[in-house]
Each structure stands twice: as structure tokens, then as C-alpha cells.
Amino acid sequence: MTIEKQKHSLKTILTFVIPSLIGLLLFMTPISHNDAITIPIAVLSKGVQAYFGEIIPAITTAIVVLMALITTFVKLVKPAFILQNHFLNGLLNVSAFWAVVRLLGAIFIVLVQFQIGPDAITSGDTGGLVLNDLIPVLFSVFIFAGMLLPLLLNFGLLEFFGTLLTKIMRPVFNLPGRSAIDCMASWLGDGSVGILMTNKQYETNFYTQREAAVIGTTFSAVSITFSLVVISQVKLEHLFVPFYLTVCLAGVIAAIIVPKLPPLSRKKDRYINNTERKGNDELVPEGKGVIAWGWHLALTRAENAGGVKRLLSEGIKNAVDMVFGVIPVVMAIGTVALMLAEHTPIFTYLGMPFIPLLELLQIPEASAASQTIVVGFADMFIPSILASSIESDLTRFVIAALSVTQLIYMSEVGALLIGSKIPVNFLELFVIFILRTLVTLPVIALMAHILV
Numbered sequence: 001m002t003i004e005k006q007k008h009s010l011k012t013i014l015t016f017v018i019p020s021l022i023g024l025l026l027f028m029t030p031i032s033h034n035d036a037i038t039i040p041i042a043v044l045s046k047g048v049q050a051y052f053g054e055i056i057p058a059i060t061t062a063i064v065v066l067m068a069l070i071t072t073f074v075k076l077v078k079p080a081f082i083l084q085n086h087f088l089n090g091l092l093n094v095s096a097f098w099a100v101v102r103l104l105g106a107i108f109i110v111l112v113q114f115q116i117g118p119d120a121i122t123s124g125d126t127g128g129l130v131l132n133d134l135i136p137v138l139f140s141v142f143i144f145a146g147m148l149l150p151l152l153l154n155f156g157l158l159e160f161f162g163t164l165l166t167k168i169m170r171p172v173f174n175l176p177g178r179s180a181i182d183c184m185a186s187w188l189g190d191g192s193v194g195i196l197m198t199n200k201q202y203e204t205n206f207y208t209q210r211e212a213a214v215i216g217t218t219f220s221a222v223s224i225t226f227s228l229v230v231i232s233q234v235k236l237e238h239l240f241v242p243f244y245l246t247v248c249l250a251g252v253i254a255a256i257i258v259p260k261l262p263p264l265s266r267k268k269d270r271y272i273n274n275t276e277r278k279g280n281d282e283l284v285p286e287g288k289g290v291i292a293w294g295w296h297l298a299l300t301r302a303e304n305a306g307g308v309k310r311l312l313s314e315g316i317k318n319a320v321d322m323v324f325g326v327i328p329v330v331m332a333i334g335t336v337a338l339m340l341a342e343h344t345p346i347f348t349y350l351g352m353p354f355i356p357l358l359e360l361l362q363i364p365e366a367s368a369a370s371q372t373i374v375v376g377f378a379d380m381f382i383p384s385i386l387a388s389s390i391e392s393d394l395t396r397f398v399i400a401a402l403s404v405t406q407l408i409y410m411s412e413v414g415a416l417l418i419g420s421k422i423p424v425n426f427l428e429l430f431v432i433f434i435l436r437t438l439v440t441l442p443v444i445a446l447m448a449h450i451l452v
Helices: 009-026 040-052 056-076 086-092 098-111 127-148 157-175 179-188 191-203 210-217 224-233 237-262 289-305 308-343 344-362 366-377 381-387 392-406 413-419 426-451
Strands: 031-033 036-038
Touching: 009 040, 009 127, 009 157, 009 179, 009 289, 031 040, 040 056, 040 127, 040 191, 056 086, 056 098, 056 127, 056 210, 056 308, 098 308, 127 191, 127 308, 157 179, 157 237, 157 289, 179 191, 179 210, 191 210, 191 308, 191 413, 210 237, 224 237, 224 381, 224 392, 237 392, 237 426, 308 344, 308 413, 344 366, 344 426, 366 381, 366 392, 366 426, 381 392, 392 426, 413 426
Parallel strands: none
Antiparallel strands: 031 036
């Protein structure tokens, strides 16, 4: 075969190895920082938060208002220079629904920033939580992850590891091997990084609609660091190791079962350009070893990666797309979700059908526990806050583990998914949330009875 004879230059090998190693170091190398396990990209993000501190909400307020004004202008005037530019058209010429969401986000962020209007919007439990606690984290993560993500995506790393991991990911989860990298980036760092990676892979025809939807709703897991925060909130830090093992076990079982059920099972195996996935696109050619074939694909990708200018251009576009396109959505949807959670009994009512299931699973204080189950759809941290007043260690353990494995919460992950190109809508996310709850709750309850 010609592949056997093909030789790659030292420059091509270094083009693969050096950026990929830097990407692995930044996104996937666990380090200890301030007595917590994290990754360098998260440390850099926190450094930005610490340095800019209180002005980040003001910066993001200006960004969200600017996006609302420009989006309205584009919808009304339809300027040719924007419509004819692929990047600007995708960022600014959104549908009427998303234009309204951006306007709503602008209204909320102004009210919260200047503390005017009803307390239901501006309080520290609703809009204030989104603007002052969540958005600064996302802002700094988006800047660094957006700028540096091409190191992981563009120089052959995914091609190399994707080939090696296909024999695990495809039979077990019916996903490409490269999706394991998304999972590791989320697990070690932040779920928003995983969603950003998944979205870029979907936009560039590496994932089909089904694969992107499954990965975004299944593998954009909560980081080890945040899991520690959750278990600390319910005062069970001494059980962190069994807690995290329980989360991993329940998460893997949900990753196997939930994608086989609607709505994820109904997603098409078509790429974003509507072409179908080829069934043999991951096969290793006869006579080729897995490592050798992965090496060949990686170096072929590295040859076509482009120079530093292209790297910077793509990184800046990634960061702008996330900061300017997604933060307004997070502000709007996150605030509405938290308002419903804090000021209406809707999540209490939605939790009532779970009382018989909790009693069947012999969870103490089932009625109090039921009130925390569906509220996790609004924000992952609320169940742990509500659970801190529950006396039973076993019940608090179950609620904490469930809130992490439910994975989809509208104050961050849900809003990010809706704001991305990944093909999932609000109703589908709620159904997936409920399915994940039903699948993981019995697993968590069983582990809790054994471990606690």
C-alpha cells in the first residue's frame, strides 16, 4: 500500500507532537492546586478571575447588551457585509427565537448589574448567582479554552487517540474513539470545556447529529473539583472516594442506557452538512496496526493544520463565538430556571411522583428528598443546598451523587447546549434529565446502602 511507503518529515512529526503535548498538558494533566485536583487551563482561568475580579460582571454586561443591540440591528436592517461573512452571519444573524433570548439576557443582566427591578430577578439566588458566580467562571474558561482548544483539535491528537480508543468507545457506547478525549477533558477540568470541544467537532463534520447530542448530554461530566464541592456542601467529605466511585459507575450505566432511548436514539447519523456517516470510516486497513494507523492519520492531519496565523485566527473565533454567543443565552435561561426554582413550587410538584420510588428504594426522609430531585434541572448546586438540612447521611449521599450524575442543569450545561450548534432543544434536555434520573437513582441508592 502507498500508506506503508509514505514517509513524513521531521517538521510534520514535530507539528503533531509539540502542539498535542502542550494541549494534553493544558487540558488533561491533573495537577494539585490549592489542595484540589484540577488542570492547568482551569488554573489559568481562575487566575483571570482573580486578576480582573469585580470588573468581569461589568465587562460581560457590556458584551450581552452589545450583542442584543447588534442582533436587533442585523434582524431589522440585514446589512450585506455581515450576511456575506460566514463567521459574522453565524454569530449575529440568528433566528427570531434566539434574538428574543439575547434581548431577555440583556434585560436581566442590566437589572442585576445595576440592582434595579424585582428582587426575584436581581437576588443572589437567581440573576445575581448567574452574573456574579457563574458567568465570571464561564467567561475566563471560554477565553482560554477557546483560544487554546485548536492545540487539541487541529494537530492530530484526536486522530491518534481516536484510533486507539475506537475499540472501546464504539462497541460500548456506539461513539467514535475521539469522544473519549471530550470525556477526559470534562472529567478532569470542566463540563463546559467538553461541550465546547463537542460543538467544534460537530461543526467540522467529525461527529454526526446523534453522536454530538449523545456526547454533549452524556460525557460533558462534572469535574472532580466540583464534585468535591458538592459532597462538602452535604457534609460528607470523608466519603468522597466512595461517592465519586458511585458517580462514575452510575454515569457509565447511564451512558450505555440513555442514548438507546428516545430522544437520543431518534437523532440521525448525519453530519451537520446533512451527509450520512460512512459505516467503515474508523476501520483500520488490513495489514496495518492500530498504533501505526493512528500515527499515520495524526501526521496527515498535522500536515494540513496550517501555521500559527491559522491557529490564532481559529482560537480567537472560538473564544468570540462562546463569549459573545453563549453568555447571553446562559444569562437568560439560567436566570429564568433559577427564578422558577426559587419562587414557584413547580419543582416541588414535579418531584412528588418520585416519592414512591424513593420509598421503594428505602431512602429515609423520602418526601424531603423528592423536593431536591427535579430542582437539579435548574441548577446542580441547589439540591445539595436543600439537602444540607436533611438528617440522614444516606439520603444526603444519594441526593449529592444524583445531582452530579443528572448532568443537565439549565444554569450552565443546559444553556450551553441550547446555545451551541449541538442538535438538542429544551424539551429534549428535560426528557434526558428525567431519564438519567430514573436510570442512575437505583444504582446510587444501592451503592449508598452498601457504602454509607
